[in-house]
Amino acid sequence: MQAGRVTRDLTPAQRIAWLRLIRTENIGPVTFRQLLNRFGSAEAALEALPDISAKAGRPMQAISQARAEDEVAGLDRYGARLVGQGEPGYPEHLLQISGAPPLLTLAGGERLDWRRTVGIVGARNASSAGVKMTRVLAGDLGASGYSVVSGLARGIDAAAHRASLETGTIAVLAGGFDRIYPEENIPLAHDILDNGGALLTEMPLGWEPRSRDFPRRNRLVSGLSLGVVVVEAAKRSGSLITARLALEQNRDVFAVPGSPLDPRAEGGNLLIQQGARLVTSAADIIEVVSSADPARHALFEPEWQPDEAAEQNEPAPDDRSKLLQALSTTPVDVDELIAQTGIAPQAMQILLLELDIGGQIEWSSGQLVALRYS
């Protein structure tokens, strides 16, 4: 852990309240943080939820205490634990990314180096040359003291984990802990835990990964890493999405080149043309990441601000209708909305939070907001 960073354990009751809140429909990491900032605690936010969702025209409840306790008990059986943002065991690099999960489900990894980390991603239908290159890179990174992060997919991901089993490997799942995908990698997942590696996910127990969950998972692969290496990737592929996310998170992006005659080299070559660093050996990576500090270069401030909610200016009676009038399905900047409607900034924040929880708006790029297509 970084010197000077304040961490504190959640109480069991707080952890259950956090879990209930984050597992509730329409509440993602950003809304979760806004709720905690406004109401001061997850418990208070849970109490307020029926009221503020009703204001947005769509009354809703958080998931029940019993369901949350069931998940905790279930995770226990898998040897997994929940770790909250701000707790000592929460991976520090993740604090620096936009939309970091408030709660992670985590197993193993107690003695891993979570700060010296390199992500390796690539094609599921990897060539034997790609697999060999991955083995060389992951093996040499491990031998140099770096933990290897990947997504437990077929091909390059699996090769990266296998080559770093003994030196430290971190697998990020797209689904629940009991829904490892692909099934053929379940034995590899066990090997990872048996060797002191880590498995983690932000998704609930029992969650079957859908296609949209993979890019979501990828932002954690890059977010956990100082830099991300793309080994083999087609021009449109999840690996390129990971590379883009890594850039947005201000991580170093590396790519292994290949012959232009090889379709599996297209993505990597394209990344290099766009500014990724060409990699031929682990030394090329270490030279760069050894001086990388994602905290210092972070584009985003740590999102979790565990201070008490400031006094709020409640919205005026007609503010909500004014705001709905001003919104459309075209994303618009919040500052522009404030200027147009004359709604006070604090009141605007409250109204948007309510509409968000009510499922009526969606955010893009942090500061742009639009009505949801219904």
Add this chain to the structure above:
Amino acid sequence: MQAGRVTRDLTPAQRIAWLRLIRTENIGPVTFRQLLNRFGSAEAALEALPDISAKAGRPMQAISQARAEDEVAGLDRYGARLVGQGEPGYPEHLLQISGAPPLLTLAGGERLDWRRTVGIVGARNASSAGVKMTRVLAGDLGASGYSVVSGLARGIDAAAHRASLETGTIAVLAGGFDRIYPEENIPLAHDILDNGGALLTEMPLGWEPRSRDFPRRNRLVSGLSLGVVVVEAAKRSGSLITARLALEQNRDVFAVPGSPLDPRAEGGNLLIQQGARLVTSAADIIEVVSSADPARHALFEPEWQPDEAAEQNEPAPDDRSKLLQALSTTPVDVDELIAQTGIAPQAMQILLLELDIGGQIEWSSGQLVALRYS
């Protein structure tokens, strides 16, 4: 030819005088220019040569009129002509490089586009994938109106010429016109001329190329080109020398990537790591060179200044010994020599020219001068 550039034909007598001067021992392109600047013409420089070389302690003669006329007659039999710097047929891009040859031996190429030119170089022991990539690049560049420049070597060079035979190709020789190397490419040389392409060299008729002549040739390949593409190259190879020369000449450098597991990709990958542009198609090259203008970006002023020699300050009687005292085998800046010895700049220039012709000094990086190891 560039609008506004003044060109003029040499008279037959001037051409012979130029040839005698440049074919003389110790007189390279830079010394040639200094002599013309000082004496106003090659004829005058030839007359002065015995005297100034004697001053440097090593009396010498230019090659004879008869020998020069023999070369011209010999070139005639090969259908080749001599073209001088400043003449209309002299390739314009070459005017921008340091040490451009005063005289080129040239055959064919009358209807080539000498301004839209791309060099392609690479391994002699090319792989079939490398040859295929070269065919694709040279073919597509040709189809887009670019002339392809290369060195008529085995492997990549030959593939580049063959793929651009019909659209325009320029082969630069490392030896004399009658000493094409390797011999297996003599038929290709004939094909180039038969298809309107060009063969050129700065070396005398009958000159058998030695190993040091190949890098010398390579500076003309890059100098003739808007940009140079390296297709397959080992880590220490002539192709990398060409790339370095191209950078010094402010040309764009491109490299085709390859798997780090393939030794023939090492040079290209290294170049990309050092800043060369990664190339997967001719479009990647055209995008860059279509807006390149070597004249505008030239690091060097055109070297040939056909003005009359300015009045010279002759050196004082003891200046020569002062200068020889100050010189050593460690290269030193001319300005520093002037400051140390108190010799007037004009006199310094004359003395250095004499010592140069006398074979007593050598230049490095344009402005650094040292005693030759004897």
